[in-house]
Amino acid sequence: MSAVQGQLPLEGMPRRLYSCTPSRLNAWLDCRRRYRFTYLDRPQPSKGPAWAHNSVGASVHNALAGWWREPYERRTPLTASILVTNGWITEGFRDDEQSGRWLGRARDLVSGYVATLDPADDPVGVERTVATRTKVIALSGRIDRLDRRGDELVVVDYKTGRRPLTQDDARSSLALAAYAIAASTMMRTPCRTVELHHLPTGEIVEWRHTDESLGRHLRRAEEIATEAATGDERYRELVGAPPADRGRASGAAPRSSGSASGPSRPGRASGSPGVSGDRPSAGPAVVPAEIDELFAPNPGPICSWCDFRRHCAEGQAAGPERRPWDGLAE
Numbered sequence: 369m370s371a372v373q374g375q376l377p378l379e380g381m382p383r384r385l386y387s388c389t390p391s392r393l394n395a396w397l398d399c400r401r402r403y404r405f406t407y408l409d410r411p412q413p414s415k416g417p418a419w420a421h422n423s424v425g426a427s428v429h430n431a432l433a434g435w436w437r438e439p440y441e442r443r444t445p446l447t448a449s450i451l452v453t454n455g456w457i458t459e460g461f462r463d464d465e466q467s468g469r470w471l472g473r474a475r476d477l478v479s480g481y482v483a484t485l486d487p488a489d490d491p492v493g494v495e496r497t498v499a500t501r502t503k504v505i506a507l508s509g510r511i512d513r514l515d516r517r518g519d520e521l522v523v524v525d526y527k528t529g530r531r532p533l534t535q536d537d538a539r540s541s542l543a544l545a546a547y548a549i550a551a552s553t554m555m556r557t558p559c560r561t562v563e564l565h566h567l568p569t570g571e572i573v574e575w576r577h578t579d580e581s582l583g584r585h586l587r588r589a590e591e592i593a594t595e596a597a598t599g600d601e602r603y604r605e606l607v608g609a610p611p612a613d614r615g616r617a618s619g620a621a622p623r624s625s626g627s628a629s630g631p632s633r634p635g636r637a638s639g640s641p642g643v644s645g646d647r648p649s650a651g652p653a654v655v656p657a658e659i660d661e662l663f664a665p666n667p668g669p670i671c672s673w674c675d676f677r678r679h680c681a682e683g684q685a686a687g688p689e690r691r692p693w694d695g696l697a698e
């Protein structure tokens with residue numbers, strides 16, 4: 369039993385709803401130290417430089433969302449191409465030549481994909497925020513696209529990474545299941561099918577959930593949330609709201625030109641300075657040993673892509689440092 373599991377609240381004790389996104393729950397599962405750096409330490413420890421693969425992903429997602437907001441007669445492959453160009457995020461690339469080459473690829477990717485769509489078939493939602501709640505959790509997130517097919521809704525998630533997708537990716541995704549539950553609740557319409565649209569290959573991977581499989585995902589989300597909420601509470605008890613100029617954490621490594629979140633689960637770059645390495649740098653909060661233990665590192669391959677690697681000795685020892693453009697499929 370983990371330290372956190374050992375501190376679950378007493379049965380029947382009221383507890384406020386744990387508000388979260390699927391990303392937050394997955395962060396708790398992946399690495400609790402990274403979870404702490406991302407969601408609890410304030411000011412947030414500085415991140416490494418932006419990743420080029422995240423810039424590609426965000427530019428493509430933004431263009432696809434923008435395409436549906438165009439009037440019907442402008443929903444063409446050419447418009448898609450123009451939207452990619454106009455919204456291109458240049459952060460993380462080695463140089464202008466590399467950025468330009470990937471802009472060309474992204475234009476081809478998006479224009480090729482929209483050529484397979486019916487521009488008259490308006491989705492129910494694009495970049496749509498959905499939310500649902502249980503007695504334990506208030507879960508929200510943003511769906512790339514929500515389609516209506518017959519009497520049902522379908523969750524569509526765009527993927528731009530190099531890794532080919534499997535049906536297991538769609539079946540096991542807590543985020544997709546949560547979106548299906550939330551969309552169904554909010555729109556009062558059945559939503560059991562989730563789809564991953566892999567733009568580089570044009571492949572669509574689909575999974576049709578049952579009420580049971582959606583229920584299992586929701587229970588799993590509640591279990592993770594219960595653990596994370598207990599960790600959050602302990603953090604608040606022992607650390608409280610950190611002052612703006614807290615020093616560096618115990619066990620933190622000297623800074624290097626570290627890097628971030630990894631091609632297997634790229635974060636969505638926003639094009640804002642928030643993901644840039646140019647902002648003022650801050651170290652993690654100074655925390656008691658109990659908190660360091662509770663939010664233990666989980667070193668592994670993911671560390672080469674962790675935004676907070678520069679603050680984590682264990683992560684630096686776990687794998688090589690990556691350059692910001694190393695996640696591109698070159």
Ligand code: SF4
Nearest residue numbers: 399665671674680683
């Ligand atoms: S470098 Fe690895 S162990 Fe350290 S915070 Fe990041 S993911 Fe966790």
